[in-house]
Amino acid sequence: MERVFANSASQSEMPFALVQGEPLTLIPQDLYIPPDALLVFLEAFEGPLDLLLYLIKRQNIDILNIPVAAITKQYMEYIQMMDNLELELAAEYLVMASMLAEIKSRMLLPRPAESSDEDDPRAELIRRLQEYEQFKKAAEDLDSLDRLEREIHLPNIELPEFDIDLPQAQVSINDLMSAFRDVVNRAEQFASHHVEREPLSVRERMVIVLERINADDFTGFIDFFDASEGRMGAVVSFIAILELLKESLIELVQAEPFAPIYVKAKS
Amino acid sequence: MNSDKLRPILEALFAAADKPLSVNQIFELFVGDIEQPGKDDIRQAIHELVEQYENNGIELKQVASGFRFQIRSDYETWVARLWEQKPPRYSRALMETLALIAYRQPITRGEIEDIRGVSVSTNMIKTLQEREWVKSLGHKEVPGRPTLYGTTREFLDYFNLKSLNQLPTLAEIRDLDQFNPEFQFDENGEMTAKEVDSAETDNV
């Protein structure tokens, strides 16, 4: 296993920094890759075909003439690394692994002397790799076209003061609510995004605080509390200020102990 | 930089800018360039541009904070027909963006994108700002200093709300769904025109 890696590394360089001699069980032993870097590296692949293409290109192998055994071995090592890192391994990577193993085993069998190209067990894999490479390139070409918001900008030309009322899009509060419900439902399918649900009164107060401190350099902490709002109002203000502090949107300033506290925009 | 070279650059700048540009603002844009025009060069080029557009459908016009291109009011009749022909409609994506700004303000564009899992186009935010439903509340002090957005007084007025507090909570929205299966979407994700009978909620 180490040998293959040494080989491949000598043929072309690995694309990230290598740190030698770390006593890690992570394979291969002579080639330590910081797990973070490896993670980024592995996540850069769009899938098994992309990974295979990378392995082939890195060694300057003609795609039409893939050394299946060597490539399979390298491929399996990457799969193993992903597994060790507990990367969520897409099933497609495993399917590809078994496809490679099958091709490899078929190539070990003797073939009739009169075999045609179509009988080459690699044919299907090569076809897929070529097709994928074609569209990988097409995607890059597409990405480099001039496009709106990047190279192409549209003019922003002001309308004159019209005497006529231009129609505006009509929106109902139901539209707004269902849009919110949908976006939250969708976000919740992905565990990483929990849309928190602070009471809106806090959100609203946060905005009020922000508006006020943007207007003035320093606003007294006390000014955000209005006795007429009662205990509930004070609590809402207090939570809003804490929330803004947590999100690093504001800071509290106090010159010395017991001096007045001021709220200002974080800078 | 002579004015023949400067003129089309300024033309591009005035056309692209979403606010009027003053001579000073334009001057600042060139600071550091090898060929840096002086303020008089800029004034001269602006003067030429104003003349160049004298008989056109658009004009370079001076307003309080600088110069901007605008449609000549002589052509109002025809321009207004563009809207009659195609009354604007908001996309689903825009509604979701508005909903997130309303419910999660202050919020940055990046945060909206994180929650939606889909990128938010500049145009969408611009449309909401032009409608005066959304405004900038300042910047978040993180790398890139992204703009924080929130809803406006006009937003509340439009939806007939006294305060954000009156917006239904998510739990209430979900409860409502059970009684009211009227949130229908067609294949393109567009909201259908069909309105619910609860008159107090939807009218604008």
Next chain:
Amino acid sequence: MNSDKLRPILEALFAAADKPLSVNQIFELFVGDIEQPGKDDIRQAIHELVEQYENNGIELKQVASGFRFQIRSDYETWVARLWEQKPPRYSRALMETLALIAYRQPITRGEIEDIRGVSVSTNMIKTLQEREWVKSLGHKEVPGRPTLYGTTREFLDYFNLKSLNQLPTLAEIRDLDQFNPEFQFDENGEMTAKEVDSAETDNV
């Protein structure tokens, strides 16, 4: 209506519209007017406008769904200084999916997945549809009736193209016949790069 009169009206229309305008759309705007221009008049005026803006900072450009004013990309350097926001970026996965839809339309999600070798997330298709780059063209009459996707005119407009023909040509795939069926393993079962004449594969 002669083209001297028509030209500034069209100029105002193009400047005001937020989407490209086609000759037909413009023609419709004048229907019912006493002085109603014909389509050829409109084409002539557009032609003159394109020429009029030939050396300017903005240009009247034809894209898939019509003509639009846009800032000439020569001036992008300066225009980019006006805004702080970076243009939206799209992932490789999204661009690959979009490329497949553009070049292979009509295509189903399953077919895209076959070529890319990975599954295509629902969010990605949604993003593409929200951007109005991709639309459903119907269903394929196979079990499961999967949706067939294709690109829209807005896709072409966004990428500054008049038609699909203007897409960069696909790289050629070399013929499978060319490939060499010869290979050999060394003692350890490692394939050698060396090519041999015999079709023997069995010395492992």
